[in-house]
Amino acid sequence: MTTTPQAARRASPRKRRPATPAAPDPSAGLLPQTDPVRLLNPDGTPLPSRADYPEPPVEALREMYRRMVIGRRFDAQSTALTKQGRLAVYPSSRGQEACQVGGVLALRDGDWVFPTYRESMALTARGIDPVEVLTLLRGDWHCGYDPAERRTAPQCTPLATQCVHAAGLAYGESYQGRDTVALAFIGDGATSEGDFHEGINFAAVFKAPVVYFVQNNRYAISVPLSRQTAAPSLAYKGVGYGVPSEQVDGNDPVAVLAVLNRAVAHARAGKGPYLVEAHTYRMEPHTNADDQTRYRDADEVEAWRDRDPIARLETYLRARDVLDDAAVAEIAEQAEAYAAELRERMNAQPTVDPLSLFEHVYAQPTPQLVEQREQVRAELAAAQEEDA
Amino acid sequence: MATMTMAKALNAALADAMLDDERVVVFGEDVGQLGGVFRITDGLQARFGDKRCFDTPLAEAGIVGFAVGLAMSGLRPVVEMQFDAFAYPAFEQIASHVAKLRNRTRGALSVPMVIRVPYAGGIGGVEHHCDSSEAYYAHTPGLKVVTPATVGDAYSLLREAIDDPDPVVFMEPKKLYFASAEADLSARTEPFGRAVVRRPGRDATLVAYGPAVPVALEAAEAAREEGWDLEVVDVRTIVPFDDATVTASVRRTGRCVVVQEAQGFAGVGAEIAARVQERCFHALHAPVLRVSGLDIPYPAPMLEHTHLPSVDRVLDAVARLQWDDQPDPRWLTEGSAA
Numbered sequence: 001m002t003t004t005p006q007a008a009r010r011a012s013p014r015k016r017r018p019a020t021p022a023a024p025d026p027s028a029g030l031l032p033q034t035d036p037v038r039l040l041n042p043d044g045t046p047l048p049s050r051a052d053y054p055e056p057p058v059e060a061l062r063e064m065y066r067r068m069v070i071g072r073r074f075d076a077q078s079t080a081l082t083k084q085g086r087l088a089v090y091p092s093s094r095g096q097e098a099c100q101v102g103g104v105l106a107l108r109d110g111d112w113v114f115p116t117y118r119e120s121m122a123l124t125a126r127g128i129d130p131v132e133v134l135t136l137l138r139g140d141w142h143c144g145y146d147p148a149e150r151r152t153a154p155q156c157t158p159l160a161t162q163c164v165h166a167a168g169l170a171y172g173e174s175y176q177g178r179d180t181v182a183l184a185f186i187g188d189g190a191t192s193e194g195d196f197h198e199g200i201n202f203a204a205v206f207k208a209p210v211v212y213f214v215q216n217n218r219y220a221i222s223v224p225l226s227r228q229t230a231a232p233s234l235a236y237k238g239v240g241y242g243v244p245s246e247q248v249d250g251n252d253p254v255a256v257l258a259v260l261n262r263a264v265a266h267a268r269a270g271k272g273p274y275l276v277e278a279h280t281y282r283m284e285p286h287t288n289a290d291d292q293t294r295y296r297d298a299d300e301v302e303a304w305r306d307r308d309p310i311a312r313l314e315t316y317l318r319a320r321d322v323l324d325d326a327a328v329a330e331i332a333e334q335a336e337a338y339a340a341e342l343r344e345r346m347n348a349q350p351t352v353d354p355l356s357l358f359e360h361v362y363a364q365p366t367p368q369l370v371e372q373r374e375q376v377r378a379e380l381a382a383a384q385e386e387d388a
Numbered sequence: 389m390a391t392m393t394m395a396k397a398l399n400a401a402l403a404d405a406m407l408d409d410e411r412v413v414v415f416g417e418d419v420g421q422l423g424g425v426f427r428i429t430d431g432l433q434a435r436f437g438d439k440r441c442f443d444t445p446l447a448e449a450g451i452v453g454f455a456v457g458l459a460m461s462g463l464r465p466v467v468e469m470q471f472d473a474f475a476y477p478a479f480e481q482i483a484s485h486v487a488k489l490r491n492r493t494r495g496a497l498s499v500p501m502v503i504r505v506p507y508a509g510g511i512g513g514v515e516h517h518c519d520s521s522e523a524y525y526a527h528t529p530g531l532k533v534v535t536p537a538t539v540g541d542a543y544s545l546l547r548e549a550i551d552d553p554d555p556v557v558f559m560e561p562k563k564l565y566f567a568s569a570e571a572d573l574s575a576r577t578e579p580f581g582r583a584v585v586r587r588p589g590r591d592a593t594l595v596a597y598g599p600a601v602p603v604a605l606e607a608a609e610a611a612r613e614e615g616w617d618l619e620v621v622d623v624r625t626i627v628p629f630d631d632a633t634v635t636a637s638v639r640r641t642g643r644c645v646v647v648q649e650a651q652g653f654a655g656v657g658a659e660i661a662a663r664v665q666e667r668c669f670h671a672l673h674a675p676v677l678r679v680s681g682l683d684i685p686y687p688a689p690m691l692e693h694t695h696l697p698s699v700d701r702v703l704d705a706v707a708r709l710q711w712d713d714q715p716d717p718r719w720l721t722e723g724s725a726a
Contacts, residue, residue: 168457
C-alpha cells in the first residue's frame, strides 16, 4: 500500500515541512530529445510546428532544394567520372543531400567548414568550383581549392582529426574578437576515434564556437553502427563533455536546417560547441570501389528510397506554393548544365609539373630539396632529349 | 653575458617571444600556474595572463590539433609535450597535418608552430620518460627538427623556431636543462640549417647533436692524452641538415664518428653516416663509425649508464679509425655474414 505525498500532507498538515528543492539536473539541456527532431513526414506533409525549432524561411528552403538537386546531379556525375577513368575514386553522398546542403547553408560566408572526404557535395553547395573540389580525387594535387579564401579546410581523409582543428580555429577566431563559427562534418564511424572526443572536449573546455555535425549514415564502409557504439544515439556522446546535443531526421531537410540554425546560433552567441547527429543513409557504396552486397541487403537500401530527402522537400514546397512544375524543370536544367560543364572540364587532361613537388614542402626548400629538384630537372631534360 | 641554465634560457626565449609578438600563445599540460614540470614556462601565465599561457585537457593529439586550428586562425602556438614518449598520441596530428598542410594546400595554408619536446635520458627517469624520438620527426618531410646543446643555442634557436614560417619540433635534451653556462641572449647564434664546429681538431671529426654533444666534447678532451686532436661538430638543426659544414670538416680530417644518444638502427646518425660516406668517400681513411644507444627499449634507471654512449665508447670508436692503415678487424672475420 502506498501513500501519496498529497495524502500524507492532508492527513497531518502540521508536520508539513518546506519541500527541499530538487537538485537541478546537470544534464538538462545537454541530452538530445528521445526521438530525432522531424518537421516533415517522409511523404513531405508537415508536422505541427514547434517553438524549439522554428521552421527556416521558405526562401531558404527553396534554395536548399535547388542546391540539393544540383548536388545530387554533381554526385552522380562524379561517380560516372570514375567509370571514365577521370577520377581515381569517388565517395558518394547520395541520399545525404539534406545534410550536405544544410551543413553549409546554416553558415555565413565567413564561417569555416571542416569537411571529410565525403563532403564533395557540401563543398560545391558552398560555391567552391567543382573541378577544384575534385582535384583530390582526380589526383593532380591534394587540395584543389584555396582553404583560406574559401574558409574551408582541406577534405580530411584521416578520421576525426578535423574535430580538433575546428576547435582550435574557432577558439582562435573568438580569441581575436571575431564571431566566426566552425562546423565540422564527421561520420558515425569517426565518432569512435579519439580525436572526435578530444576535439569536442577541447571545444567545450575553451567554449569554442563549433558545431559538430555527425552524419550517421549507419555504415563505416561495411561496419554497422552497432559496432561503433552501444550508446542510444551518437548525440548522447555530447553530454559527457557538457555539450548540448540534438538528434535530427537527416532526411528531413526542413528539420536539418532548423536544428543546425539553432546549433550555429548557440555557437555564435558564445555559448560553446553543439553536437548534432543526423540520422541518414548512404544510398551508394562507400566509394565506387566498394561492393555493398557483401554487407547489406538490397531490400534495406530500397526501404530508404521512400525517405528520399529531395522528393520530401519538393512535395512540401509544392504544397507551400513556392515550387511548381516550371521551377522544378528549371532547376533540373540548371543541374544538367552544371553536370555538363563539369564533364567537359574534367575531360581535359590536367597538366602536372613534376618540379612543383619541391614547392610548399617548406616555405623555402631545404638544400637537400634543391639538390633533388635539380636531379629531377636533369632527368626530365634527358627524357625530353630522348623523345626528340 | 650572464650565467644561466638552459631551462632559464628557454624560459627567457618564450617570454621575449611573447613580448615581441602578441600572436604567440603557449599551452600544454601543467604549463600555466605550475610553470611546466621542468619549469620552462615558469611565470609566463602570471606575466602574460591565462589567455596567452594556459593549461589544456590532458590529451596530446588534442593539444597539437588545437594548435593547428589556432595557427590557421593566425596565431603562433608554442605547445609543450610533457615528455618525449607522451607525445606519441599526437603523432598522427604531427605527421598527417602539421607536416603536410602547407604542401596539401599548395602553400595556401601554413601552420607555423613550435612543438617543444623534452627528450632523451641520463636523468634517472622511469620508463616512457627518456625516449630519443627525433628520428620519427626527422623522417617526416615538412617538419623542421631542432635540438640545442648549449645555453646560447637554446635561447636563439627557440626564438628562431617561433619566428619560423614552418612547423618546428624543438627537441630539448632533458639532461642539459639545469647545466649552467655563460650566454649572451642579446646576440643570436648561427641560424637554422647551420652546424657549428664546437671544437676544432685535425685528426678526426665527431659529429653529434643534443645530449651527445657534451659527451663528444669530453671525449675530444680525453683524446688529447692519446695523441688525437678531434674536431667536434654540433649538428643543431637535424632538419634542415647542414651537409656543407659536416662535409668540409670530414674532408679536412679524413675520419668521422657520429655520436647520438638514440638507439642506432635507422636513426639520425645512420643518415649522417650515409651522407658523409657519399660526400667524403675519397677523403676518408677509415669507415664512418657510429656510437649510439643500444637497440633496446630505453632501460630502467639503474641500467641506463650501460645504454648511453660514453666517453670511453667514443674513444674506442676513434681507436678503430685505421690509424696504422690497417683495416678494422671487426669486419674482417673470415666467413662472417657481416
